[in-house]
Amino acid sequence: MKPQDIIAGKTSLWIFGYGSLVWKPDFKYKRSKVGYIQGYKRRFWHGDNFHRGNDELPGRVVTLIEDDDASTWGVAFEVTGSQVEESLKYLNVRETVCGGYKTKMVDFFAGDGSQPPVQALLYIATTDNPLYLGPASPEEIGTQIAICRGKTGHNLEYLLRLAEFMRKSCPQVEDSHLFSIEAAALTVVSYLLAAQ
Ligand SMILES: N[C@@H](CCC(=O)N[C@@H](CS)C(=O)NCC(=O)O)C(=O)O
Numbered sequence: 108m109k110p111q112d113i114i115a116g117k118t119s120l121w122i123f124g125y126g127s128l129v130w131k132p133d134f135k136y137k138r139s140k141v142g143y144i145q146g147y148k149r150r151f152w153h154g155d156n157f158h159r160g161n162d163e164l165p166g167r168v169v170t171l172i173e174d175d176d177a178s179t180w181g182v183a184f185e186v187t188g189s190q191v192e193e194s195l196k197y198l199n200v201r202e203t204v205c206g207g208y209k210t211k212m213v214d215f216f217a218g219d220g221s222q223p224p225v226q227a228l229l230y231i232a233t234t235d236n237p238l239y240l241g242p243a244s245p246e247e248i249g250t251q252i253a254i255c256r257g258k259t260g261h262n263l264e265y266l267l268r269l270a271e272f273m274r275k276s277c278p279q280v281e282d283s284h285l286f287s288i289e290a291a292a293l294t295v296v297s298y299l300l301a302a303q
Pocket residue numbers: 123124125126127128129131155158159168169170201202205206208229230231259265
């Protein structure tokens with residue numbers, strides 16, 4: 108489903124965030140819910156040469172990789188009325204034009220699992236994306252994040268705020284990929300500070 112199809116008739120839309128959107132949606136919404144999507148794992152495998160990096164030193168941001176056994180926790184935001192078009196126009200620039208992400212509709216399950224899933228729009232960077240960097244060790248990814256910055260800020264902020272969100276809002280979720288990268292990045296930062 109293309110965003111313009113959604114705008115055409117929709118008066119309400121859920122938008123699922125799993126990276127910077129969980130702590131910085133920056134668009135108006137009616138309500139939000141913490142929850143998850145199934146069939147995807149979150150990985151720091153997408154390059155970013157705008158928000159958190161540049162062409163010489165691209166940062167690393169998250170995308171979703173298909174995995175039938177995995178689920179990814181984040182936040183779904185419900186936009187209604189004029190918020191639908193406003194949010195999609197904003198996200199098209201932030202996510203697609205500047206970030207290389209494309210849209211996809213998935214089932215979103217609210218965290219308490221008490222209600223049936225709702226359809227949600229999300230932004231995903233697929234492996235054919237020119238900015239796709241792919242797998243690397245937590246140490247390599249952590250080091251890259253510790254030294255990169257872009258027009259929106261430091262790549263480290265992007266990592267630490269996502270880790271903070273998961274600890275506060277999804278304490279039951281053990282995201283070893285995220286937390287191993289966080290530990291590696293903080294180790295690099297401690298060495299850099301000690302070397303000063
Ligand atoms: N699409 C994911 C990832 C979004 C994301 O991290 N996008 C980057 C674009 S490369 C962004 O918006 N960065 C803004 C920032 O880093 O503050 C989400 O739903 O959260």
